Amino acid sequence: MQYQSQAVAKLYFTAAIGLFAGQILFGLILGLQYVVGDFLFPEIPFNVARMVHTNLLIVWILFGFMGAAYYLVPEEAERELHSPGLAVLMFWVFLVAGALTILGYLLVPYSGLAKMTGNDLLPTMGREFLEQPTITKIGIVIVALAFLYNIGMTILSGRKTVVNLVLLIGLAGLAVLFLFAFYNPDNLVEDKLYWWWVVHLWVEGVWELILGSILAFVLIKTTGVDREVIEKWLYVIIAMTLITGIIGTGHHYYWIGTPEYWQWWGSVFSALEPIPFFMMTVFAFNMVNRRRRNHLNKVAVLWALGTAVMAFLGAGVWGFLHTLSPVNYYTHGSQITAAHGHMAFYGAYAMIVLTIISYAMPMMRGRKAANSNRSQVLEMWSFWLMTVSMVFITLFLTGAGILQVYLQRYSDTPLPFMVVQEKIALFYWMREVAGVVFLAGLVLYIASFFVGSKDPEAAVEQAASPTA
Amino acid sequence: MPHSSELPETGLPLAVMAEALYLSNLLLMPGLSFLVLLWLWWYRARAPVLARAHLAQTVSGSLWAGMLLVLCNAVIVLLGGYDGPWTWVVVITYFTFCHSVLVVFGAYGLAKAMAGQCWRYPLLGRPLPEGCPDGSR
Numbered sequence: 001m002q003y004q005s006q007a008v009a010k011l012y013f014t015a016a017i018g019l020f021a022g023q024i025l026f027g028l029i030l031g032l033q034y035v036v037g038d039f040l041f042p043e044i045p046f047n048v049a050r051m052v053h054t055n056l057l058i059v060w061i062l063f064g065f066m067g068a069a070y071y072l073v074p075e076e077a078e079r080e081l082h083s084p085g086l087a088v089l090m091f092w093v094f095l096v097a098g099a100l101t102i103l104g105y106l107l108v109p110y111s112g113l114a115k116m117t118g119n120d121l122l123p124t125m126g127r128e129f130l131e132q133p134t135i136t137k138i139g140i141v142i143v144a145l146a147f148l149y150n151i152g153m154t155i156l157s158g159r160k161t162v163v164n165l166v167l168l169i170g171l172a173g174l175a176v177l178f179l180f181a182f183y184n185p186d187n188l189v190e191d192k193l194y195w196w197w198v199v200h201l202w203v204e205g206v207w208e209l210i211l212g213s214i215l216a217f218v219l220i221k222t223t224g225v226d227r228e229v230i231e232k233w234l235y236v237i238i239a240m241t242l243i244t245g246i247i248g249t250g251h252h253y254y255w256i257g258t259p260e261y262w263q264w265w266g267s268v269f270s271a272l273e274p275i276p277f278f279m280m281t282v283f284a285f286n287m288v289n290r291r292r293r294n295h296l297n298k299v300a301v302l303w304a305l306g307t308a309v310m311a312f313l314g315a316g317v318w319g320f321l322h323t324l325s326p327v328n329y330y331t332h333g334s335q336i337t338a339a340h341g342h343m344a345f346y347g348a349y350a351m352i353v354l355t356i357i358s359y360a361m362p363m364m365r366g367r368k369a370a371n372s373n374r375s376q377v378l379e380m381w382s383f384w385l386m387t388v389s390m391v392f393i394t395l396f397l398t399g400a401g402i403l404q405v406y407l408q409r410y411s412d413t414p415l416p417f418m419v420v421q422e423k424i425a426l427f428y429w430m431r432e433v434a435g436v437v438f439l440a441g442l443v444l445y446i447a448s449f450f451v452g453s454k455d456p457e458a459a460v461e462q463a464a465s466p467t468a
Numbered sequence: 469m470p471h472s473s474e475l476p477e478t479g480l481p482l483a484v485m486a487e488a489l490y491l492s493n494l495l496l497m498p499g500l501s502f503l504v505l506l507w508l509w510w511y512r513a514r515a516p517v518l519a520r521a522h523l524a525q526t527v528s529g530s531l532w533a534g535m536l537l538v539l540c541n542a543v544i545v546l547l548g549g550y551d552g553p554w555t556w557v558v559v560i561t562y563f564t565f566c567h568s569v570l571v572v573f574g575a576y577g578l579a580k581a582m583a584g585q586c587w588r589y590p591l592l593g594r595p596l597p598e599g600c601p602d603g604s605r
Contacts, residue, residue, distance in 0.1 A: 406553040
């Protein structure tokens with residue numbers, strides 16, 4: 001580690017992994033509830049399990065992004081973090097607020113939680129993914145502002161690189177767009193319209209900037225390719241992200257009561273959204289092919305390449321699958337959406353956080369550059385188990401979605417929702433099995449932090465032979 | 469600095485073009501891009517080894533893609549019936565997965581071509597010619 005203050009990232013990464021484990025456990029409970037409706041009822045009803053599953057996802061990814069920023073910004077800015085103490089304080093505030101919120105979901109009926117936390121004073125609760133009590137949302141804003149101040153001051157008083165500026169723009173966008181979570185108009189059309197400004201413009205806008213900058217940082221460090229080359233790629237990728245993603249928000253406006261022109265704007269621009277993800281794939285492969293050295297941390301390079309490919313498949317291909325409005329007319333809100341959501345979140349955001357953890361954690365735990373071979377091999381097993389099982393989860397949900405759309409919406413004699421749910425139960429069972437394999441991969445991932453931790457570091461780094 | 473005409477011909481632009489046409493055949497202009505690729509492949513004997521290798525891989529990959537995406541799906545629809553819901557479950561899932569894998573092969577091939585390296589498409593590719601730099605280290 002080049003700077004002592006980078007160590008604060010370890011706290012964030014540890015919390016991220018813990019919350020990730022929680023998310024997967026609730027995912028398995030939820031998956032089982034699809035086929036065994038009263039499983040764990042009334043202790044954990046379906047709607048609560050779903051809320052915990054999705055909220056934990058958002059929170060652990062945010063912990064991961066913050067950890068990534070605290071790790072890479074000092075190195076890019078070539079100075080210590082502006083205030084490591086503030087970073088530690090905000091970590092505990094965020095963790096305690098997050099834990100209390102999850103406990104609130106599990107222990108108190110949702111309406112009771114709304115009453116307890118004073119939602120009537122500033123009503124913001126009750127919307128998918130933004131279910132957090134208003135007081136938690138205010139806490140998130142405070143944490144985000146303190147975080148941005150800390151990161152911003154570090155960058156402004158240090159070296160400015162494309163990587164840390166793109167990261168800062170992404171993080172600032174993340175914080176600003178979250179403010180729309182406080183806007184809760186009575187008109188349902190307006191409500192949904194602005195709700196997407198948080199949800200869509202996060203995951204198909206500013207989060208992609210964060211993803212791109214973290215990927216660029218890891219590739220600079222692990223391949224030794226000139227920073228200028230990587231930075232040019234990053235510029236083009238983020239430009240394409242914003243060009244396609246901002247107006248691409250229109251693919252959520254097809255059926256909510258907005259004007260008809262969104263059918264065209266949404267279809268055309270969101271059909272272009274796979275382009276930045278495709279470029280990211282070519283970029284990652286290209287940098288690794290042109291590498292000037294073989295980095296000791298092979299598993300971090302594997303995660304980086306995996307991120308690019310899985311993000312392209314999950315966000316790009318599976319997004320395109322149902323993004324054109326004539327197709328979306330039949331598919332919206334079906335299991336096809338769930339298939340896309342699972343692979344896109346895993347490929348783009350879970351994997352990039354695991355990439356930076358894989359790269360940074362060995363150094364934060366006292367290694368020079370990488371873990372032992374034994375530890376890396378175990379982590380590679382976890383990579384393949386989690387990634388392949390996510391491919392299967394996606395395929396099973398896609399199959400479920402196609403059958404659901406056909407029987408419920410396309411057929412001349414459409415069947416009711418719950419009848420169709422029974423007909424696609426086989427896919428839900430197969431998805432659950434794949435989910436168990438995913439959990440096994442996660443267990444191996446966590447084990448890789450302990451197995452081989454006393455073994456010597458992986459073999460000495462060698463310069464790669466010149467390629468082009 | 470030597471004039472560009474005096475530089476040794478590496479075949480890199482042609483290799484990149486072959487991979488780009490393979491991807492275009494899958495993503496943008498199916499059929500038309502393949503015809504252009506075939507036209508380039510026809511004159512492969514004059515091309516440097518790097519370009520020859522990429523032309524061979526992409527032509528072979530495109531032919532397999534045609535079979536896997538068009539023929540196989542036609543067979544599935546014929547056997548399963550146009551009105552069968554399970555037919556469409558298989559066709560759409562199979563097409564999406566298969567097409568994505570072929571595109572990822574192309575993306576990797578393009579990155580290899582840009583780095584001046586040869587690469588054999590897994591399962592679908594022709595053997596690489598002698599003396600082709602594959603970047604293995």
